[in-house]
Amino acid sequence: MDPTSTPRHPDRFRMGATDPIPSSSPAFGTPARPFRLPKAHAPPTKTSILPILLPPATLRPVAFRTFTRKHNLTISSPALQTLAVFVGKNCGSGWREEGLAEKVLDEVAKIWKRAGGGVIVEEGKGASLKAILQTLEGSMSGGRVVAGKGNSQDGPGKTSSFGVDVGRMDSNNDHSQGSFTTRAGDVEEDESRVSFHPRHWLKVIDAFDLPRLTYNVDKKYFEAFKSKPTLFPPPSHKTALFRDRYNLVYQRLLRNESFQSSLGVTGMPPLQRSSSNLGTQQSYKLTPIANLLGRSGTSHLLLGLLSISPTGDLSLVDLTGTVVLDLSHARMIPEDGAWFAPGMIVLVDGIYEEEEMVKGSVLGGNTGVGGAIGGHFVGVSICGPPCERRDISLGTGTRQGSGDLSSSGGFGWVDFSGTGSERAQGARMRRIQEKCLRSEAEAMESTARLKVAVLNEVNLDNMKTLDALRKVFSTYNDLALSERPQTFVLIGNFVQKAIINGGGRAGSIEYKEYFDSLAVVLSDFPALLQHSTFVFVPGDNDPWASAFSTGAASTIPRQPIPELFTSRIRRAFATANSELDRTQTSEPPGEALWTSNPARLSWFGPVHDITIFRDDIAGRLRRTAINTKADEDEPDTTMHEALDGATNQAVSVAPDLDQPNGASLDGVSVAASMARKLVKTILDQGTVSPFPLQLRPVLWDRASAVQLYPLPTALILADSETAPFCMTYEGCHVMNPGRLLPEGDVQAVRWVEFDVLRNRGRVKEERY
Template sequence: MVNAMRAAIVRVFSTKHSLTLPAAALAYIEKELTENEIPQAEWVSGLEFWAKEYLKGEESSSLVNLPALKRAYEILQLGAIDDDDAPDPTEINIEAHFSVVDAFDMPPVHFDAIRGGFTTSKTKSIGGQPSSRSAFLRERWGIIKEIILRNENFTPPALGGHDRASYLKLTSIRNLLGRAGQLFLLFGMLSRDPQGRLCLEDGEGRVVLDMVDAVPGEGLFTEGCMVMIEGEYTIEENVRVLAMGHPPSEKRDVARGLHGHVDFLGTGAVSLKEEAKYLPTVSANSQVSFVILSDVWLDHPRTLPALRRMFEGYAGAAEFRPMAFVLCGNFSQGGWEGEGGLKRYTNGFNALTDLLVSLPLLHTSHFIFVPGPLDPWSSATLPRPPLPQTFTSRLAARIPKARFVSNPCRIRYFGQELVICREDLMGRMMRNLVSVKDEEANMKRFELTAQLVQTVLDQIHLSPLPLAIRPTLWEHDHALRLYPMPSSVVLADKYERYELTYEGCHVFNPGRFVCGGGAAGGEFEWSMYYPATGRSERSALTLD
């Protein structure tokens, strides 16, 4: 029987499809055929489907790749073949398709401007080489420039004609010399020169900007932003800016179609085709939800009673029990520094541990803890590591699915990607604006949040600010990158709660959990996120 099975496998994979089977791949195929009790009469037809599905994969090669072989088998199980025996989406183990990704575990994926694609480094470090100081900025500039050049307004028609002369063209700063009095469209990063003058830098040079006549477009503009500028090059070798705007964004499905073979998260690359096959399963599990809380001050006298009320409510609703609870810092009102700060932290997490232990029905859910700006050991750099084990070891030991991760972090659910960042970004951006429209001071809250969301997604980065204002770890800047555009982004901020969708990406701020809860009768608020719809909704409770 074993010899007959092996002969069938070799005949289909090697003889018919010219594939070389390593011992591990051959053993895996034999194991699946045996464990699933596939009748001998169906071996050849089943192996034929398997081999064809493997060859469709992005990572297929003549020497059979075991992970790609396993992925092809999983696709067939999810119903990639159009027949009446496709498995019921509600019977898929959704836990196997849920993962939490720490920023420091993400592979160092770098953009190669020459190839116009991404490569993965074999080594990474915290400090990095001196060349890394500018390399990550050049990469961000290169990625956005590729997005711009793919935009329909910058793509010349294949055939000549009137339309060919109307498409937009970018000019490098180096090519401005000797062309005073002409109008140009430039793309680069806003910065300051040694004299403190506002400049535009691209990969080839720098030019001073005259902003007197500038008309900023939609969005917030700070140093460190990659912007497009239309202006006149003057005899003083400056650019008189007429208009300034953020680069166009690129929707998730477009970027995934181009780079679906790249494993950005370290959890395995998922192509658009494979992602589409997960959609029936995601839709069928409409009860799956993530609870997102921010500023969970464990030293506040009303926080633990409010958490108990919330947790007991979810524990009592078995059908609607959340798959994950995401608790973002700060976990103390005044931070860990100062007299008694460390003791307050220890007591707060001990009390939270006792609370969660008393609710065993919730132990099937994941508990994810994301540090805030004032949490120990606080640092000005992003990404920042998880909370120290000094405070978390007891909780991690007693709660089976507790996970303490970096800020930012990501949740992978089937083909969806949810980015979680705890950063007071709105205030930081507003304090560092380089150009403000006259009406911006009177802008409504919704308009201001829309400007922030557009800026972050157009800049494909969680912190589009200069290193002097918001330092980042050079070697881990890829963990702050928002390309391809995520399915959803949580911008947990001390700013007021909001939610909106931009270019298909749902962005929301759950608001402070304790905000309004300091006085009797105040509300405690958080957000519920539903992967089936890709949308969030506000939740709140009031203590009697």
């Protein structure tokens, strides 16, 4: 070796290759040739880009095509402006011709969704748009995104292909846009820490704990109320109550294929017509009431709220005005298939007629008090708005002939119940459900089933009720553990007379004694108390609302029964659980829960959403429904056929529907016909209280708790005045357990058993 030559130490060079320090001293191993980095570690070649000023309006079409059509996201105006500055700075003049902007925006959308961002791309909502752009800017060269060392990974807490740590982007569970997003690192939990018992994933949601959401017409999305709820809100909140209800129905209706100018959204059920002379596709337009002025003698289709005007006339109200309705010759569609009462939102097809000149003034050309226009609207047909299936509202329905998700609805990111949105938690919860049922089946060596026993009108002041409850509990106590219900739902009224604070025959002391008697009955069945959850839902006669309503319709949602009356029942559950050793099992202890009216049962997050509401709705509908005198000769128009199809959706009655012996109409019992009428009316309106506030008061700041949008998977409509039934309408299974003790039969007990997995209920009856 030449002593004057520079020694070569390839290992040392390799170790220090990431940051070589040239030196003339042989002691530092100076290379004999110019040092070259390996290609794998070479930095990306930077190409100079001349920044341009890109207006947001110019970038909007590309952003819409990339974010909305391709990734089903909505971009806000501030976010669009931020992206326009970023694209103009990093892509330059080639953003359009070379397609640089579309590729960059596509990568931003992918990282946004991986980071758990919501459906609206907005800074501070979900993921951090600024953090994504800052990281992406370091990976760009020549207006193009160059992948770094890492590869795209789907695991929790891992980085994307451009170094964005999706596990570190905090969503903060922000409900300002009604969405539920979680950290990507929390999506896949350690299975060793997850309980696989089905009852662990049961959640009883109080109406006062539900997210308070309102529909934003401009953004076409749900937002959370910014003000805190109060019992004494400003009068504007009363107006907002009905405006939100109208906007929900309006946006739902416009997504129907028959109300779209194009071929419509794929996956939506069209409005079927029995015959049509105008082809298979036709769109129908809604006319605002204010636009009727000056169009006397023309036919229109109106959507509005039925109300009684100060003069006593039946009127139709929308966001633009009010018009008097003349329904003396209107046809109800379907005939005797639904109730129409003041407080409901309806579709009315008819002809507008202006008033003639009276005393030298034209009454039909001006608007009066409250936006009322002169003249009247002669209705030819009236129907409710068509219902919308849950999967359509959430945008999770599949297109015809393909497995892709439908973009209609688009509310899959909204957390309506506080348990997580369908898009954020649905897939994960279904995997957990499958594992829970598999582990439960292996433990029981039988098919795992999730059952709910629903008992309505449990009058504890009637001694026969306690005997009936003992019969029901003994029936399930004798069954195997896998055949017992996971949950018992006991619905009031728990007394026949309203509780009045101050003593007397129906005082608070007696009311507590009634629950003490129930605790004695429950103590005889410790196996049920150890392995089941008991849910108690109050009625109008239960405290404390009945103290001032004296049994009349109280405000909803209403608070649960106070703990003052339930101490003995809680003690019975604590005693039963103390007798069972749970060290060898992951099953949660049995418990008793008192909730509000209405309330919700959530099983596995958004997978199973069960709404419970106690009210005698059918009787109130019969008392307040409007009557029409339809002509026998119906005009043959396609509009009538379209309206008929819009409301005459298929109602499948369960094979085990309890139909008492009685008169029948066209092969269908009167009880089944009334049940269909009740179910269709409630679900078409999208609320459990489609009445004016003077008939059924609703807390203005809690009105979203009585909404049925999107439709729940199941609805327990506890009406003591209606015969028990179980039926499915537009994918929502509706059950009415009737009265626990049927009238006229002193030795029978009747309730509903609901299978959560099959989403089917069955009316059961036992004699004692």
